Amino acid sequence: MRILLIEDDPVLGMAVRDQIVADGHGADWVTRLADAAHAVHAAAFDLILLDLMLPDGRGSDFLKKLRSTGDATPVMVLTARDQISDRIAALDAGADDYLVKPFDLFELSARIRAVGRRYAGNPNPLVALGDIEVDLSARSVRRAGQTIALTAREWALFEAFVQRPHQLMSKPQLEERLYSFDAEVESNTIEVYVARLRKKLGADVIETVRGMGYRLGTPGGGA
Amino acid sequence: MRILLIEDDPVLGMAVRDQIVADGHGADWVTRLADAAHAVHAAAFDLILLDLMLPDGRGSDFLKKLRSTGDATPVMVLTARDQISDRIAALDAGADDYLVKPFDLFELSARIRAVGRRYAGNPNPLVALGDIEVDLSARSVRRAGQTIALTAREWALFEAFVQRPHQLMSKPQLEERLYSFDAEVESNTIEVYVARLRKKLGADVIETVRGMGYRLGTPGGGA
DNA sequence: TCCGGCCGTTCAGGTGGGTGTCAGCTTGGC
DNA sequence: GCCAAGCTGACACCCACCTGAACGGCCGGA
Incomplete structure (x- = not known):
């Protein structure tokens, strides 16, 4: 799974990120809502971990805006014990789960696994590119x-x-992605594909x- | 990627540098903060590996000064297990990641790759220059x-x-940047570009x- | 076990766009 | 007005890229 972590506390953020990676998932970590908005725009995530108190705004507002765009990515809210009203606001805004700080990292892993299970059986948001529809979980593509x-x-x-629409990707980058970064490919495989x-x-x-790449x-x- | 290693221990420094090179990156290795300051002034790096205890000062002070100049180069701190307070200071000063000594060189490689991915896949702050927008990660430029x-x-x-907005850069400097510092260019290439x-x-x-240069x-x- | 289709990979030939070079011109300093 | 430094349009070369085809491995069916 690919997970976006939105958390401004450096110590907690790093710990959570490391735990996510240790669990075998991919982690992108941002500390501000502005960066988060950018991230969800640029790539598709399977889960978002969202802190409510952030330097440039409230997490619940971010969540509300996200839902209003039709994005149904599962969101797990991270809250302090006393922010009860915020927590309710987050659930109302469309959070799928919440975790009260301070939380155990094993607890975090368990919850993430639970999301993964729930997620696996769920219909996925379709990604649209002009007249192309992509279903990332079903691995199907339709054109017209x-x-x-x-x-x-x-x-x-x-x-x-x-997964990263506007990004330029070099051939070595793509090779690393297709072949588990040890197997050397010495030809124009990427070009052919x-x-x-x-x-x-x-x-x-x-x-x-x-x-430079592709x-x-x-x-x-259209855009 | 081009990586600056700031480490005074000759054995560890050499090992890390060799690993970086083996991973296909460029490595510059300095042992003192004074040299490090010189290096970041003279060239742009994609990642800085920073030891905290150095003969001529503390790494966290160097980092703080670096950040105060607006330099956002990712910095990974190398710390001994017991320097917890220093580690926190480093994070507060703007470090992006840390690695506890003694660390495995494979671990180092993995973290460096992670930085590359994060750097490449992350919403980079758009740099604005008047009505020009630059996205360093997407390698795209827009004007109006x-x-x-x-x-x-x-x-x-x-x-x-x-990457260095207010800096004057001489033609030899720019040539060194465009052509991997051995290939001699004997014409006015820079002027043409x-x-x-x-x-x-x-x-x-x-x-x-x-x-003098450009x-x-x-x-x-504006600005 | 043999056969056939499918997929992944490699190779060679062809092409076009990027790159470096140069010559002549313009600009700025004195 | 002279000279050096910088600017610019043009051009030929070369390499990154494209593409069709062929080869070999894997797997399912007979």
């Missing part, structure tokens, strides 16, 4: 209503782009930036 | 809302200016200081 079959490698590559994705999904799905394109012309 | 495509070399040069950037981004992005300008007149 037509479901398109992708092989394992093709999907792995495509997913890397979808980019070509195959373009053939299946349309030439405009992936944009080449010469000398980036998700704008199918259909 | 219009995204402008830069080639690899153009970006490399522009990035050099953006400065011209290309000006044509794409506007004549006022880069300012010429006759006989400096980031003040597009739009």
Whole structure:
């Protein structure tokens, strides 16, 4: 799972992040709501851990805004023991769970696993790119209503782009993503798979930036 | 990535430096804070590994001073197990991560990769220069809302200016940055690329200081 | 066990855009 | 007005990239 941690306390934040990584998940850690907004815009997360008191605003407001955009990512709120009213506000705003500080890290792991189980059986938000629909949990892609079959490698590559829409990714980065960063690949595998994705999904799905890498394109012309 | 290692222990320093190089990154190794200050002044790093106990001062003071100049380079602190108070001081001073000695070199590699991913995948604060927006992680530049495509070399040069806004940079300095400091370039390449950037981004992005070098300008007149 | 299809990977040939170089021109200092 | 430093348009080369094809391994079915 990929988890976004929004927490301004450096000590707690680091501890939680390390625990997440130790549990085998991916962790992105930000300390301000502005950065968090950026992050959810740039990538798809499976879970968001949200502190309520942040330097640039209240977590519940962030959550409310997130829900209003139709984003259904599970959110677990981290609260201090005395912030009861805030906690209720968070639940009302659409939080899925909460954890009272100070909490045990094992407790955290257990809750995250629980979310994972719940999440696995749930319908996933569809990611839309022009006339392309992507279902990250079902691993299916449709263009103009037509479901398109992708092989394992093709999907792995495509997913890397979808998860960070505006990001430029170099070939070494993509190789590290497709092959568990030890297996050396000494050929133009990435180029070939980019070509195959373009053939299946349309030439405009992936944009080449010469000398630097690739980036998700704008199918259909829209943002 | 280019990494600055600040560590006075010769054995550990050498081991860490070799590991960094083995991981495919560039490593600069200094043993004193005075040299470190020199290094960050002279070049831009993607990551700084900082020992806290150094012969000529405390690492946390160095870090605090670095942050006060607006430098946001990720810093990973290397600490002994018992320097808890120093560790907290370092985090407060703006460290992004820490590693407790003695640490495994594989652990070090993993953390460095994590920094790379975080750096690459994270919402980077957009740098604003008048009406120009720069996203260092996405490698995108927009002027007045219009995204402008830069080639690899153009970006490399522009990035050099953006990363140190008020600094004057001589042509040899810039050449060293664009070409990995051995390849001799015997022509006016820098002048040519400065011209290309000006044509794409506007004549006022880069300012010429006759006989000395170039400096980031003040597009739009502001700041 | 053999066969056939599918997937992943590699290779070679072709192409276009980026890059570096140069020559001539402009600008600024004295 | 002279000279040095910087600017700019043009151009040829080269390499990053694209693409079609072929090879080998894996797996399921006969």
